[in-house]
Amino acid sequence: MKAIRLLTSPIHWLRWTGIADGVSLLVLLGIAMPLKYIANYPYAVTVAGSVHGCIFILYALAIIYTQVRIQWHVKWSFFAVFVAFIPFGNFIYDVFLKKQQNTFTIKPIPKIWLIYIIIFFTFIDLFTQLPVMSTFATSVGATTMLAGFIVGVYSFTNIFGNILSGVLTDRYGAFIVLCISLLTTSISLNLYNAITSVEGLFIVRCIHGFFGGLIVPAAFTYLANQTKNDRHGSQNAFTGSFVGIAAIVGPAYSGIMASKTSVPFVFMTVAIFGFLLFLITILLFKKQQAQASTKELQSDKFIFNQGVIQSFAGAFLLMFSQGALAYLLPLHVEALGYSSRLSGTLLSMFGIVAVALFLLPTNKLFDRISPFISFSIGLGSMGVSQILIGQANTAALLYACLALYGVGFAFLFPAINLLLIQATTPKTRGKAYGYFYAFFSIGVIVGSSGLGLLTVAIPVQFLITGILLTSCVGIVFMFNKPYHVIKKTRRLASRQAKTEG
The missing domain is CATH 1.20.58 (Methane Monooxygenase Hydroxylase; Chain G, domain 1)
Incomplete structure (x- = not known):
């Protein structure tokens, strides 16, 4: 025994x-x-x-x-x-x-942990592509310009997968969408082994991006609907830690393994991970899905209210900033005379700081402060960081700027998720998350490609990005002025009642 x-x-x-x-x-x-x-x-x-x-x-x-x-x-x-x-x-x-x-004692497997792991898989799938896809494209004959287009088409087709996932999740439930998307994403990852031409790579990137886009809206919708209302802030922070860990591990794993083996081999290992999750998902959720009634899966009318719009705007700005950073930081580091290795460690710095804030007791802050305040702190910190990065000329200053950027990311990510959850119902949350992650994908495309069209110096592009982000903080406060007035009035009334009592 x-x-x-x-x-x-x-x-x-x-x-x-x-x-x-x-x-x-x-x-x-x-x-x-x-x-x-x-x-x-x-x-x-x-x-x-x-x-x-x-x-x-x-x-x-x-x-x-x-x-x-x-x-x-x-x-x-x-x-x-x-x-x-x-x-x-x-x-x-x-x-x-x-x-x-x-x-240590062995405990029953909680279903919610499987959703966390599925989210981790989705972002590992994304981040393993970053260091190797452009070079893989050129290795099969793509020009530098065409390689950039092949990299970006994944995010473009993600948009359609995100939106379709939201519709299907509200109509049929997260279980079916997760099973289909895990299986098809795993299959599409294995298609890279058959790539022999630029045309073939382009087609596989479209397929991979579309099916990969199905996973996240369904997973986040399930988490939101299973979490208590007073825990949504810390739960979103905890979920963000899996995204942050994937951002740290994914590029390092693919960069090392691709140099020792091949890019298709890296994607095949990720595919094996996804297929195992597909099998586990069927085993754990099949019984729960069978018990779900048709009434529970019926969808209400989705409404674009103020909270939803602000959440979508935050998703776009977050990934616009990420896309700008991924595009500009390596160029800025190279212009300062440092090796490309510094770019990777700088991006790891921001991820480590964000994960630390997500996992430490600081994550309780996200249950206690208003999502609008967290939104403003996060967006403002990221904006100031972008401006300072453009002015930094030493490695030490760059690390400090990226640490500040990590703080901003840690505040903004839970805030935009919490805004979306508070502004929707469980029956419309699938569509909401579908559009939400579509704006994620659009932000990446605009941030990385849009800035490339500007014929100005790199520090100026950082400045433009920073000013855009910090300006939006003022807009957030302007649109939420009634909300803050109501909160202040309630606090004053509460104090007055206690005094009279």
């Missing part, structure tokens, strides 16, 4: 896959890399990189399984991922696990 418990223990699998991952990383760095660059034997890196990639996938699955079954604080899963990129890091982490493994 003890042997069976060890074999089924999540901590057991996490420890052993972590040790295997640590050993394979040391073999890759300490043996294969010297054989390639000193002994001129590049095949060693190809083999060691492939083995390390497969082991890392098993390790990542063990982390997810442990998080779901043990349900410890998500920061420990974050540390488990973090140490995988540091030589000997897995062994140090294993010491902790060995000491603490008897204190």
Whole structure:
């Protein structure tokens, strides 16, 4: 019995896959890399990189399984991922696990955790594309301009997937949409293995973008409808941590693995992850879906009220800022004389700060402060950060600016989700999230492509982006003046009642 418990223990699998991952990383760095660059034997890196990639996938699955079954604080899963990129890091982490493994208990799998993992998969799918897609496009014969178009068409077709997902989620429920989208996204990721021409890559990018766009609206709608009203702020912050972790892990994983294996191999590993989630989703949600009544799935009329419009505007501005940063930051870093590696670590800085604010007790702030205040703090911080980045001329200043940007992201992301939830009903939330993430995609396209049309210096483009974001803070307060007057009146009335009492 003890042997069976060890074999089924999540901590057991996490420890052993972590040790295997640590050993394979040391073999890759300490043996294969010297054989390639000193002994001129590049095949060693190809083999060691492939083995390390497969082991890392098993390790990542063990982390997810442990998080779901043990349900410890998500920061420990974050540390488990973090140490995988540091030589000997897995062994140090294993010491902790060995000491603490008897204190952990296995718990039933909560369905909501599967939704968090699906959201993580969606953004891992997105962020693994960023460092490798343009170079992959040129490798099959695309020009630099055409490569940029191939990168952007994913976000363009995302728009149609987002909108369709919202309609289908309100009509048929999140379960069906999630199952279809996970399966089709996994299939489309495997299509990259068959790419031999620019035309073929363009078609696959369209298919991938469309089906990938189906997942997020359904997942966020399910989360919103399952969360208590007084917990929506912190829940959205917690969800944002999975987006942030994907933003940190995704580019690093694809950049390293693509250099050791190939871009299609990277996408195939992500596809395997998605297919496993498809199977788990069917097993966990099928019974719940069968019990849902037709009445519960009927849709009300969707209304574009003030809260919805502000949420959509916030989604657009958030991703416009992200697109501008992804486009301008590498150019700015290069102009200052730094290597491209600094761009990656700067983007990681913003992600780390945002994830920290999402996971630490600071996430309780998002339940206590008004979403309009959080919206303004977030948008203002991101705007000021964009202006300062354009003026920064040292690595230290750039890191400080990106840390401020991370603070802004951490305040803005939960705020725009909370505005949307408060302005909709459960029966119209699918459509709302469909449009919401369509504005996400539009923001990326405008931010990365629109600024490229301006024939001005890079610092000026940062300045324009920052002024646009900070100006919108004033607009938010202007449109919400009645709301703040009502809140102030209620506070005064409450104080007066207490005084009279």
